[in-house]
Every structure is written in C-alpha cells, then in structure tokens.
Amino acid sequence: MELTSNLTLELSDQPFLLEKRIELLKAIKNYGSISKAAKAVPMSYKAAWDAVDTMNNLSHTPIVSRETGGKGGGGTTLTEYGENLLRTYTVLKEEQKRFLERLKLVTDVDKGTLKTIGRLSMQISARNQLSGRIEKIVKGKVNSQLFLQLKSGNTLISVITNDAVETLGLKEGDDVTAIFKSTSVLLGTGEMLISAENRFEGIVETVREGTVNAEVVIKIGELDRIVAVLTKDSVEQLGIESGCKVFTLIKSADIMIGK
Structure with missing residues (x-):
C-alpha cells in the first residue's frame, strides 16, 4: 500500500497554493x-x-501579470514573486515526498501497526544537534564514514552502519543533522595528540555550574556551538572560564545522524 498526500499552502486561513x-x-x-x-x-x-485572481488577491504581491495589446498581442506571465513561489513549492513538495517515504518505512499500514509513527516526531534530549551537509561518504564492509561540512565551515566525521546509510537514503550533498550527547564531548585546554577524529578549537561562551557538574558552551566558528557537561572539579582543574580557548573532542562513533 502506498502513502500519498496533496500539499496545500494556506494564506490568511484560505487555501492559497x-x-x-x-x-x-x-x-x-x-x-x-x-x-x-x-x-x-x-x-x-x-x-x-x-484561480489566478484568487491567488493575486490573497498574496501581498501579484503572482501573475497580464499584459494587453502590443506587437505580440499581449500575454500572461509570472512575476518574479510567482517564479519564487514555484521554486519554493517544489522544495516543499520534495520534503513532503521524503517524509512519506520515511513514514512508509516505519509503518505497516496493511497490518494496522501505526504506533511507530511517533518516532518521526519525537523530541531528542541530546543537547548537540548541528546542521551540516554531507561532503563525502566512505563505505567500509560494515560501517560508513560521513564527512559533514558544518555551518561554521568545520568538517565533522560520523561513523554509522551501512544499513543506516541505506535506510536514511543518505547521499553526498544531503542536508542532515549531527546529534550527540553533551556527556560525549571531551574538553582540553592545551595541545594534545589524541585519536578522536573530531577535534575543534573554540572559545568558551558560558559556564553554568550545578551541584556536581558544569555545563560548558563552546563557540566553534561563527555559527556553531557545542555543549559539554563535565564535573565541577574538572572545570576547576582545567581552568575553564568564559572567554578561554579550549579544544573539543568527539568520537565519530558517538555522533548519530538525522535527516
């Protein structure tokens, strides 16, 4: 059984597109x-x-322009705004298609097992959710390495199974979200040699201390931030405070991918 759905955009509580x-x-x-x-x-x-009149009346900017007379006898054309709406609708339609494909994978409509639908809309507790674009996928026998370019320009490496790559339909150029727990982030304040693939230099923005642990927010580049949780003793021993330079370390196997 296939899952299909029409896509309608409303404006002022009225069907628009x-x-x-x-x-x-x-x-x-x-x-x-x-x-x-x-x-x-x-x-x-x-x-x-x-239909044209309805769209033009609902829109704050005309979508279709009508030209009368002239050498060619006039005609009807899309405005620049109309062209942009077409492009936007195409993108939304593609996203809707991808959602329905994912819905089909986690749902057995024929058997009526629809409880898994909740997985698509669940909230994730992991503090770190960074947007990126897949630059390269290197497949091994069991796992694949995903190289993601973050908004800050840094490259983040994630290792997930080949089955996960196939299930998510991942390919180079896809926009995805890298997800990892704040407790998976290690911090260092000096130069060090370590096997972790993901090592980023950043500046501490804030340190929020609790009874036992402390939450540290690190800015890497202009657009990305990483949250780390470590003990108060570790914060004191490393001399971590707002404005200081630190290195963040995240194992590639600790990074999940969402699409």
Whole structure:
C-alpha cells in the first residue's frame, strides 16, 4: 500500500497554493498564455482566471501579470514573486515526498501497526544537534564514514552502519543533522595528540555550574556551538572560564545522524 498526500499552502486561513493551481502556474510559465495554460492543465478558461485572481488577491504581491495589446498581442506571465513561489513549492513538495517515504518505512499500514509513527516526531534530549551537509561518504564492509561540512565551515566525521546509510537514503550533498550527547564531548585546554577524529578549537561562551557538574558552551566558528557537561572539579582543574580557548573532542562513533 502506498502513502500519498496533496500539499496545500494556506494564506490568511484560505487555501492559497494547491497542486492544481501550481500546475496552472507552471503552464502559464511555459506557454505565456492563460488560455493555452488552461487547456494544458486542464480547466476552463474562467476557472483558470478565477484561480489566478484568487491567488493575486490573497498574496501581498501579484503572482501573475497580464499584459494587453502590443506587437505580440499581449500575454500572461509570472512575476518574479510567482517564479519564487514555484521554486519554493517544489522544495516543499520534495520534503513532503521524503517524509512519506520515511513514514512508509516505519509503518505497516496493511497490518494496522501505526504506533511507530511517533518516532518521526519525537523530541531528542541530546543537547548537540548541528546542521551540516554531507561532503563525502566512505563505505567500509560494515560501517560508513560521513564527512559533514558544518555551518561554521568545520568538517565533522560520523561513523554509522551501512544499513543506516541505506535506510536514511543518505547521499553526498544531503542536508542532515549531527546529534550527540553533551556527556560525549571531551574538553582540553592545551595541545594534545589524541585519536578522536573530531577535534575543534573554540572559545568558551558560558559556564553554568550545578551541584556536581558544569555545563560548558563552546563557540566553534561563527555559527556553531557545542555543549559539554563535565564535573565541577574538572572545570576547576582545567581552568575553564568564559572567554578561554579550549579544544573539543568527539568520537565519530558517538555522533548519530538525522535527516
């Protein structure tokens, strides 16, 4: 059994972009004529203009422009805003498709086992969730190395199973989220040799001390932050305080990937 769904965008609590209207906008872009576009969709000429008028009236900026007269006899074209809406809708439609594919993987509709749907929307307690793009995937016999470029420009390496790569449909160029616990982050204040693949230099932004442990927020680059939790004794021994330079260390096997 397949899972399908239409995608509708609302504006001011009114249906704004429906799939039929998107098809009409695509046809207007291709033909430059409302009559030819209506035939291609297909819909009546009146229905096509009603749809265009509705979209234009709901939108703060016109989507379709009508030109009359002139050497070519006029025509109908998309505005720059209309072109942008088409591109945006295409991206959203692709994301919806990916969601339905994931939903199908974790759900057996025929047997009625729908309880696993909750996995798709569960909240994750891990403090570190960094966005990145897959630069390279190196597959081994069992596991794969994923090289992610973070927003800060740093490269983060994660090791996950080949089955996980296949299940998530991961490929180079995909935008993903790297997830790891704050307790998996080690901190150092001096130069050191260590086998951990992920070693980043950063500046401590804040130190929040509790009764036993302390939470340290480290800024790596301009756009990424890593949270580490260690004992208060460790913070004191390392002399960690706001503004000091530290090195963060994360094992690649401790980093999960979400998509």
